[in-house]
Amino acid sequence: xxxxxxxxxxxxxxxxxxxxxxxxxxxxxxxxxxxxxxxxxxxxxxxxxxxxxxxxxxxxxxxxxxxxxxxxxxxxxxxxxxxxxxxxxxxxxxxxxxxxxxxxxxxxxxxxxxxxxxxxxxxxxxxxxxxxxxxxxxxxxxxxxxxxxxxxxx
Numbered sequence: 001x002x003x004x005x006x007x008x009x010x011x012x013x014x015x016x017x018x019x020x021x022x023x024x025x026x027x028x029x030x031x032x033x034x035x036x037x038x039x040x041x042x043x044x045x046x047x048x049x050x051x052x053x054x055x056x057x058x059x060x061x062x063x064x065x066x067x068x069x070x071x072x073x074x075x076x077x078x079x080x081x082x083x084x085x086x087x088x089x090x091x092x093x094x095x096x097x098x099x100x101x102x103x104x105x106x107x108x109x110x111x112x113x114x115x116x117x118x119x120x121x122x123x124x125x126x127x128x129x130x131x132x133x134x135x136x137x138x139x140x141x142x143x144x145x146x147x148x149x150x151x152x153x154x
Contacts, residue, residue, distance in 0.1 A: 005034060008050065011114040012057050018059035018113055022106060033057040034060045058106070060115045096146040111136060 011073040012033055017026035035058045037049075095106050107125070110116045 004066055005037075008053060009034070011116070012053055014114055015054065015109060016057055016061055018109055019058075020064050025064060029057065029060045036060075044101075050120065054106075054110070054124065096143050099146055100142065101140065104135075104142075107132070107136060108139055 009030065012025055013030040014027060016029040016033070017023065020026055020029065036056050037053055040127075056059055097108065100108070107121060110121050110124070111118070118129050118136075122129045125132065127135070
C-alpha cells in the first residue's frame with residue numbers, strides 16, 4: 001500500500017461531508033470507504049490508491065443521495081452564528097457548484113476543500129498539471145459568472 005491511510009481519513013471525511021451535508025452520514029460513509037478499500041487489496045495499486053479511495057467515497061455519496069429523502073427545514077431554524085448574508089452566499093455558492101458537471105465539481109472540491117496538490121489531482125484524472133491548472137482556471141471562471149448571474153433554479 002503506497003499511501004498512509006491515516007493521513008487521508010480527514011480528506012475523505014471532508015469530501016463526504018460536503019457531498020452529504022451531514023456529520024454523522026459523512027462519518028459513516030468515510031468508515032465504509034476505508035472498510036471497502038481494505039477489503040479489496042487486489043485493487044490496490046501504487047499510483048492509484050488515492051484515486052480508488054475517492055472513487056469509493058464518491059460512489060457511496062451518490063448512493064446516499066439516492067436513498068436520502070428530501071426533508072423540510074423546521075420552522076424554528078435559527079442560528080445566531082450566521083448572518084442572513086452568509087447563509088444566502090453559502091446557498092448561492094452551493095447552487096453554483098451544483099450547476100457544474102460532476103467531474104468539474106469534484107476537481108474544485110479536491111483542490112480547494114481537501115487542499116489536494118495539483119500534482120495529486122492531475123494523477124487522479126490522468127491529465128498533465130498544466131492541463132489541470134488551465135481546467136481549474138476555466139471552472140473558476142464559470143463559477144464566477146454563475147455567481148454574478150445569480151440565476152439558480154430551485
